[in-house]
Amino acid sequence: MNIGIVGLGLIGASMAKAIEKMGGNLVFGYDLNLDVIAAAISDKTIDRAGKDEDLQSLDMLFLALYPKDSIEFVKRNKDKIAKECILCDFGGVKKIVCDEISKIAKEKGFHFVGGHPMAGRELSGYFASKGDLFDGASMILTPDESEKECGEKLAEFFKNLGFGKVVFTTPENHDDMIAFTSQLAHVVSSAYIKSPEASRHEGYSAGSYKDLTRVARLNEFMWTELFLENRAPLVREIDTIINHLTEYREAIAAGDEERLFNLLKDGRERKEQIDQEVE
Amino acid sequence: MNIGIVGLGLIGASMAKAIEKMGGNLVFGYDLNLDVIAAAISDKTIDRAGKDEDLQSLDMLFLALYPKDSIEFVKRNKDKIAKECILCDFGGVKKIVCDEISKIAKEKGFHFVGGHPMAGRELSGYFASKGDLFDGASMILTPDESEKECGEKLAEFFKNLGFGKVVFTTPENHDDMIAFTSQLAHVVSSAYIKSPEASRHEGYSAGSYKDLTRVARLNEFMWTELFLENRAPLVREIDTIINHLTEYREAIAAGDEERLFNLLKDGRERKEQIDQEVE
Numbered sequence: 216m217n218i219g220i221v222g223l224g225l226i227g228a229s230m231a232k233a234i235e236k237m238g239g240n241l242v243f244g245y246d247l248n249l250d251v252i253a254a255a256i257s258d259k260t261i262d263r264a265g266k267d268e269d270l271q272s273l274d275m276l277f278l279a280l281y282p283k284d285s286i287e288f289v290k291r292n293k294d295k296i297a298k299e300c301i302l303c304d305f306g307g308v309k310k311i312v313c314d315e316i317s318k319i320a321k322e323k324g325f326h327f328v329g330g331h332p333m334a335g336r337e338l339s340g341y342f343a344s345k346g347d348l349f350d351g352a353s354m355i356l357t358p359d360e361s362e363k364e365c366g367e368k369l370a371e372f373f374k375n376l377g378f379g380k381v382v383f384t385t386p387e388n389h390d391d392m393i394a395f396t397s398q399l400a401h402v403v404s405s406a407y408i409k410s411p412e413a414s415r416h417e418g419y420s421a422g423s424y425k426d427l428t429r430v431a432r433l434n435e436f437m438w439t440e441l442f443l444e445n446r447a448p449l450v451r452e453i454d455t456i457i458n459h460l461t462e463y464r465e466a467i468a469a470g471d472e473e474r475l476f477n478l479l480k481d482g483r484e485r486k487e488q489i490d491q492e493v494e
Numbered sequence: 495m496n497i498g499i500v501g502l503g504l505i506g507a508s509m510a511k512a513i514e515k516m517g518g519n520l521v522f523g524y525d526l527n528l529d530v531i532a533a534a535i536s537d538k539t540i541d542r543a544g545k546d547e548d549l550q551s552l553d554m555l556f557l558a559l560y561p562k563d564s565i566e567f568v569k570r571n572k573d574k575i576a577k578e579c580i581l582c583d584f585g586g587v588k589k590i591v592c593d594e595i596s597k598i599a600k601e602k603g604f605h606f607v608g609g610h611p612m613a614g615r616e617l618s619g620y621f622a623s624k625g626d627l628f629d630g631a632s633m634i635l636t637p638d639e640s641e642k643e644c645g646e647k648l649a650e651f652f653k654n655l656g657f658g659k660v661v662f663t664t665p666e667n668h669d670d671m672i673a674f675t676s677q678l679a680h681v682v683s684s685a686y687i688k689s690p691e692a693s694r695h696e697g698y699s700a701g702s703y704k705d706l707t708r709v710a711r712l713n714e715f716m717w718t719e720l721f722l723e724n725r726a727p728l729v730r731e732i733d734t735i736i737n738h739l740t741e742y743r744e745a746i747a748a749g750d751e752e753r754l755f756n757l758l759k760d761g762r763e764r765k766e767q768i769d770q771e772v773e
Contacts, residue, residue, distance in 0.1 A: 353698070391691065400686075400706045408764050410674050410734050412731070416671065420632075431764070431765035435759040460735070464732040467725055472722060476715075476718040479684055486710035
């Protein structure tokens with residue numbers, strides 16, 4: 216197949232490397248940064264620099280851009296994309312992207328399925344990419360009713376590429392879940408590090424501080440956009456954790472041993488049950 | 495030296511194993527559970543089961559108990575402890591323990607220094623113990639003015655045992671710091687897992703959800719006691735993170751891109767600066 220990848224940052228370039236490793240396809244790379252294109256060609260991450268006219272010949276086209284940029288790309292290039300091409304974006308929120316791009320895809324006759332590869336690093340950009348980033352990871356796909364078949368084709372492709380599983384869901388459910396599993400984690404971690412004690416923590420921490428603050432080292436350009444594109448679910452999750460934190464706070468302030476014990480026990484039991492279900 | 499260890503759970507038995515590995519001492523183990531004593535003798539974690547009369551012959555006595563139990567142990571045995579013995583407890587809060595035990599130690603003429611080995615596991619109890627648990631970890635010691643010399647002796651001992659560093663501080667500062675680095679992490683993790691979305695997270699999480707919820711799997715007996723013994727600093731830390739979470743929440747709900755960007759950027763910069771200072 217001819218596969219185009221737009222945006223050779225951490226996700227796009229890691230995907231290109233995984234595809235090259237799998238073999239059997241021709242990868243066209245697109246990036247605004249020509250130094251990145253040169254590097255990607257020289258280290259064989261891509262087969263060639265994609266041109267506008269190449270869009271016509273692609274079987275699959277992956278957009279590894281921020282959501283707004285994916286939408287912009289499709290608006291700008293909608294007339295150049297081949298009719299049978301399967302387009303898939305990798306943005307961290309899905310509803311806003313799927314609503315916009317699905318409409319254009321239907322108008323223009325190409326296929327579109329929203330996607331979200333569940334892998335990342337604290338580093339970003341081309342030089343942080345690696346061909347095994349997605350090994351064993353989960354790939355989320357949000358095909359609408361008319362695109363089930365393309366969803367299956369993509370699922371097979373991503374499994375062959377090394378993904379551990381493919382999850383099909385709706386854009387809305389994706390955004391609800393991601394607000395909890397990923398966005399809230401970044402908000403909490405970023406808030407955690409702001410205690411005045413943080414700068415004095417050396418010698419006073421075992422693993423838990425380290426775990427809680429790891430993802431405070433985030434890319435604020437990307438997360439600002441993603442958070443604002445998923446406002447309602449994320450605000451709901453922040454409210455939920457604030458409400459729960461307030462319960463612990465009240466029990467501790469009141470010295471209510473029984474209540475505090477039950478809050479902690481309930482948390483421990485939920486965690487154990489959830490981990491068990493996943494195993 | 496003759497060294498007594500009271501409480502052969504995760505911390506006490508790991509300490510015993512590290513001491514046996516170092517060699518050159520005789521370890522007396524104390525535990526209410528006789529099966530644990532039998533196991534500890536049979537696998538050479540301790541040299542012998544400690545008896546009341548052995549307390550008279552110990553050079554060092556370590557209390558690996560919950561804080562209240564350490565205080566109770568000292569009250570019950572204060573007349574049996576040798577005059578020159580150096581007593582050190584390993585409880586997760588220090589002010590309440592140091593206030594009580596220091597008074598008794600001065601009355602009775604033995605030495606006391608509060609301690610906190612900064613290592614742990616999600617598992618607890620004798621069978622989770624391991625001789626390398628403290629390798630490279632930090633040991634916090636809180637000697638008062640009159641016990642500086644014993645503090646130095648203990649510091650040397652713990653460094654020889656494999657600890658990476660020894661931090662001297664006051665019980666008050668220890669409790670302030672631990673409220674942030676450890677207790678708050680457990681509260682936040684326990685609160686995090688309580689979202690209704692948690693049970694459906696499979697396939698929607700990369701590393702951040704896992705990090706944020708790891709320590710929700712906690713021992714509620716121990717943490718209930720520790721939280722209530724450190725109420726004021728912990729409530730202050732919970733209030734601090736709730737206030738910061740509220741800032742993010744307001745910026746997101748209002749769609750205030752500039753404010754949200756600056757909150758995230760500030761968090762990322764703090765995290766990077768702190769990590770750099772520690773390196």
